Amino acid sequence: MKNPAPPSSVKPKAAKPRAAKPQAAETTGAKPKAVKVSQARKLLEADILAAAKRLFAQRGFGGVSLDHIAREVGASKQNLLYYFPSKEELYRRVLHGVLDVWLSYMDALSQRPDDPEQALREYIAGKLRFSREHPDDSRVYANEVVSGAPIFSAEIAARVIPAVQADVAILNRWAERGLCRPLDGRHLMVLLWASTQVYADWASQISLVLGKPALEEADFAAAEALIVDMVLRTVLND
Amino acid sequence: MKNPAPPSSVKPKAAKPRAAKPQAAETTGAKPKAVKVSQARKLLEADILAAAKRLFAQRGFGGVSLDHIAREVGASKQNLLYYFPSKEELYRRVLHGVLDVWLSYMDALSQRPDDPEQALREYIAGKLRFSREHPDDSRVYANEVVSGAPIFSAEIAARVIPAVQADVAILNRWAERGLCRPLDGRHLMVLLWASTQVYADWASQISLVLGKPALEEADFAAAEALIVDMVLRTVLND
DNA sequence: GTCTATACCCAGATAGAC
DNA sequence: GTCTATCTGGGTATAGAC
Numbered sequence: 001m002k003n004p005a006p007p008s009s010v011k012p013k014a015a016k017p018r019a020a021k022p023q024a025a026e027t028t029g030a031k032p033k034a035v036k037v038s039q040a041r042k043l044l045e046a047d048i049l050a051a052a053k054r055l056f057a058q059r060g061f062g063g064v065s066l067d068h069i070a071r072e073v074g075a076s077k078q079n080l081l082y083y084f085p086s087k088e089e090l091y092r093r094v095l096h097g098v099l100d101v102w103l104s105y106m107d108a109l110s111q112r113p114d115d116p117e118q119a120l121r122e123y124i125a126g127k128l129r130f131s132r133e134h135p136d137d138s139r140v141y142a143n144e145v146v147s148g149a150p151i152f153s154a155e156i157a158a159r160v161i162p163a164v165q166a167d168v169a170i171l172n173r174w175a176e177r178g179l180c181r182p183l184d185g186r187h188l189m190v191l192l193w194a195s196t197q198v199y200a201d202w203a204s205q206i207s208l209v210l211g212k213p214a215l216e217e218a219d220f221a222a223a224e225a226l227i228v229d230m231v232l233r234t235v236l237n238d
Numbered sequence: 239m240k241n242p243a244p245p246s247s248v249k250p251k252a253a254k255p256r257a258a259k260p261q262a263a264e265t266t267g268a269k270p271k272a273v274k275v276s277q278a279r280k281l282l283e284a285d286i287l288a289a290a291k292r293l294f295a296q297r298g299f300g301g302v303s304l305d306h307i308a309r310e311v312g313a314s315k316q317n318l319l320y321y322f323p324s325k326e327e328l329y330r331r332v333l334h335g336v337l338d339v340w341l342s343y344m345d346a347l348s349q350r351p352d353d354p355e356q357a358l359r360e361y362i363a364g365k366l367r368f369s370r371e372h373p374d375d376s377r378v379y380a381n382e383v384v385s386g387a388p389i390f391s392a393e394i395a396a397r398v399i400p401a402v403q404a405d406v407a408i409l410n411r412w413a414e415r416g417l418c419r420p421l422d423g424r425h426l427m428v429l430l431w432a433s434t435q436v437y438a439d440w441a442s443q444i445s446l447v448l449g450k451p452a453l454e455e456a457d458f459a460a461a462e463a464l465i466v467d468m469v470l471r472t473v474l475n476d
Numbered sequence: 477g478t479c480t481a482t483a484c485c486c487a488g489a490t491a492g493a494c
Numbered sequence: 495g496t497c498t499a500t501c502t503g504g505g506t507a508t509a510g511a512c
Contacts, residue, residue: 058385063300079496139384146377147296148442161446186447187464191433198432204386208399209424226425230472317478
């Protein structure tokens with residue numbers, strides 16, 4: 001009952017003809033055919049990755065079938081397996097992209113190594129922007145981590161942990177220089193993640209609490225005000 | 239590759255004979271047979287629910303098979319379907335139990351309606367205890383919420399939301415009475431959940447950050463100190 | 477009440493026609 | 495590069511023996 005599983009009688013096959021291929025795009029270049037093909041391939045690949053991300057975010061790795069993803073982009077699962085050698089490989093590709101986005105929102109501290117207040121303000125604002133603009137990325141990542149990162153622990157250890165440790169080092173240096181109170185930077189980082197990503201990962205429950213169908217910009221603004229207030233009160237010197 | 243999936247050659251079938259049935263327990267009572275049977279049934283049911291909780295926590299609804307659960311308790315999946323009419327019904331039962339536990343750790347605010355500081359201290363301590371003592375419950379709940387609560391939204395709306403709203407009302411009353419600063423209680427509740435449950439749901443990543451194989455009591459103590467400090471600084475009057 | 481056998485379907489993946 | 499057909503295994507669920 002969880003999977004609505006299409007009736008399998010009528011097939012809404014050609015419903016979504018996906019992005020119209022740039023067939024008559026250019027016929028004057030040196031290698032027009034190869035270029036066109038490779039462009040089309042990249043378009044479909046991107047479509048597949050986007051659909052897969054959305055579905056993995058919602059149901060996790062085990063809850064999604066290749067057929068499900070394929071139908072979303074108007075292709076067959078066999079076609080999908082032509083572009084990606086296996087389901088797990090597709091999942092890895094999705095996760096890799098998610099991590100790229102995730103990390104790109106996490107560099108605020110290192111950007112302002114001499115201004116704790118501004119750095120923390122921007123870090124929190126950035127992470128909340130990530131939750132608002134890329135909720136599916138956040139959820140894919142959350143799903144993987146809650147499961148104990150069975151597939152991606154190596155890449156997390158290689159890419160995320162160093163980034164976090166760099167941020168922790170910055171916090172510790174601030175404390176040493178007297179720019180902020182001494183505190184355990186590792187737990188502060190955990191708190192920053194948790195309090196910002198929850199607005200993506202738990203959006204369904206937060207909207208229930210707020211009594212509205214979906215989170216709005218004002219809700220993110222209120223969250224930002226509260227989190228910034230708390231963190232600055234705690235981190236900065238009196 | 240995600241599911242280690244047993245070799246399916248050798249069958250470790252009778253490996254776990256599960257809890258020894260109290261067969262020679264008592265033969266003098268009025269209805270000894272019925273009592274024995276019903277006890278055995280409850281034991282196995284509890285075993286199944288416990289194993290299901292552990293696996294659902296790790297892999298989500300779609301990532302677990304009945305066979306997987308059955309093998310964990312040394313039974314056949316057919317036998318399992320004798321106790322529970324379907325996989326979804328089993329999942330519902332697990333979620334129902336999880337919610338019981340979850341809510342039982344959330345009543346600190348209403349217990350001390352006149353003492354914000356102590357109430358918040360106990361609320362945070364209680365939620366962190368929940369994360370430490372029942373990480374699988376927390377993860378099952380997290381999995382369901384991240385997925386948008388496709389199966390359990392009704393029960394969440396009926397049981398969780400009222401509890402949260404009661405807590406928000408308490409916060410608002412404190413503000414009205416001048417016992418604490420005025421702030422948006424709904425976002426404060428979100429922050430309290432997020433910052434405490436992350437120590438269960440994201441345990442795998444936090445241990446990587448802390449550089450140890452698993453979280454220890456001292457880590458929870460450090461988290462509690464930080465969260466309490468932040469919340470009290472923000473909520474209480476100067 | 478529990479196990480064996482099995483129905484039935486859908487999963488991921490491959491082969492080969494076009 | 496996409497399609498049809500198909501393989502194999504595992505999934506949930508049921509029927510019937512014991």
